Amino acid sequence: MKFDIVTIFPRMVEAGLAEGVISRGIERGLLDVHVHDLRGYTTDRHRSVDDVPYGGGPGMVMKPEPLARAVEDIRTRRGGPDAVVLLSPQGRRFTQAEAVRMSALRHVALLCGRYEGMDDRIRTLVATEELSIGDYVLSGGELPALVIVDAISRLVPGVVGDSRSVEEDSFSRGLLDYPHYTRPSEFSGHKVPDVLLSGHHEEVRRWRKKTAIRRTLERRPDLLDTAALDDEGRALLDEIKKEQEREP
Ligand code: SAM
Secondary structure, rough: EEEEEEEHHHHHHHHHHHHHHHHHHHHOOOOEEEEEEEEHHHOOOOOOOOOOOOOOOOOEOOOHHHHHHHHHHHHHHHOOOOEEEEEEEEEEEHHHHHHHHHHOEEEEEEEOOOOEEEHHHHHHOOOEEEEOOOOOOOOOOOHOOOOOOOHHHHOOOOOOOOOOHHHHHOOOOOOOOOOOOOOOOOEOOOEHHHHHOOOOOOHHHHHHHHHHHHHHHHHHHHHHHOOOOOOOOHHHHHHHHHHEEEEO
16 A cells, blocks of 8 residues: 655654554555655755645645645656545545545545645645644644554554554454453452453453453443444444442
């Protein structure tokens, strides 16, 4: 899977790509990530990427020409991206479902904004979609780009060593993940649930499924409206609700 990231802070993005799962995916040739310095697409002596806003007001606005040239260059040298993503707090919310959708694409370009954001003609003429990573405002699109590349890359086959861990992650099945424990079996007077030490695989599986459903019900009941629970999942949900009714 190919990613192209356009930014005025390439080192910030490269640092985020240099460790962990993504860097291993790049080393193994499963991910092909290019970071483009937007200033390399300027034509003036000062390498300007921003200018004052028409109509006045605070802040600076990212000029459209360098961004358009960067995307054109990516098209020419790297092939046409399936999606050109403008990162913005005003975009559609990036979720696990969006990550799944985008993991089926072969090539995604991401445009990182700074200042007050980009000249709006980049949204209408160059970008194919506008994504937000949440309802808060960051100083730039570099962290959102890394968030999106990371979430999509985890879904590219082979990037995460054991695909079962991705399948069991929060949101993948519409549920939150079950709790995880490792040694020691007792820590600060708190023991690991007995069932996990029992060696009984079927009981462990059922406990994990039930705990995932319970956590989702307690923390994110909204997810259960759309989670595709099987017969066992629905029975476990009823069981949990009955247990909760009995709890003081
Ligand atoms: N004036 C803009 C607004 O209120 O919508 C905010 C601009 S923000 C300070 C600068 C850049 O950071 C944006 O152009 C965008 O690329 C990025 N950014 C900030 N928050 C973001 C978010 N929640 N999701 C995605 N990108 C974000």
